[in-house]
Amino acid sequence: VLLYSFTVTPNNRKVEAFVRHYDLDVDIHHISFKDNEQKSSEFLAINPMGRVPALVDGDLKLWESNAILTYLAQKFPETNALPTDLEGRADADRWLHWQNAHLMMASAALKTGEAKDHDTINELLGVLNDQLEGKDWVLGELSVVDFAIASYLITKMMQTLDYSPFPNVAAWRKRVAALDGFVATQVGPPRT
Numbered sequence: 001v002l003l004y005s006f007t008v009t010p011n012n013r014k015v016e017a018f019v020r021h022y023d024l025d026v027d028i029h030h031i032s033f034k035d036n037e038q039k040s041s042e043f044l045a046i047n048p049m050g051r052v053p054a055l056v057d058g059d060l061k062l063w064e065s066n067a068i069l070t071y072l073a074q075k076f077p078e079t080n081a082l083p084t085d086l087e088g089r090a091d092a093d094r095w096l097h098w099q100n101a102h103l104m105m106a107s108a109a110l111k112t113g114e115a116k117d118h119d120t121i122n123e124l125l126g127v128l129n130d131q132l133e134g135k136d137w138v139l140g141e142l143s144v145v146d147f148a149i150a151s152y153l154i155t156k157m158m159q160t161l162d163y164s165p166f167p168n169v170a171a172w173r174k175r176v177a178a179l180d181g182f183v184a185t186q187v188g189p190p191r192t
Helices: 010-021 065-075 086-112 115-131 144-153 167-177 180-185
Strands: 002-005 027-030 054-057 060-063
Touching: 002 010, 010 065, 010 144, 010 180, 054 065, 060 065, 065 086, 065 144, 086 115, 086 144, 115 167, 144 167, 167 180
Parallel strands: 002 027
Antiparallel strands: 002 054, 054 060
16 A cells, blocks of 8 residues: 655644654655646546545555545555445545535635635634544544544644633644654644
């Protein structure tokens, strides 16, 4: 299994942190953007979008970070990182879609500095805070969902937010940042 990555982006970091945390038998190749490697014909045959992360496993060429996370969790079931029952899997899918449709978009919008964007983030943090009530991890046990969401909430920009109204999220961020995979791929500890 070969993972093409570039760790400074949340979508790459989530997959690479997952691989490193569980010490999976996956080779990691960091793409050289300086050399335009992502636009080479060889790489475009893997991902026609010319973006990372991308994964090759035999004949399978897979791109989109959450698809890669769920694939790896199923390929390496010893991680126990993806529920196998129907309801649990639906819950995991819901949170992965929430991260992709809401959290990713809201975190990108924060760059504008508009108050409405902070309101949106705070609304999302409130939802996550409620989900984490009485739990260490989003689904109760460490899962791909934690890696997907955390990759956005421990970025440099998101570290500047005030997490005091969201104590469950603040505590969860500390737990996530302490995971081996995130320690290996993060620049610094999260603010509380």
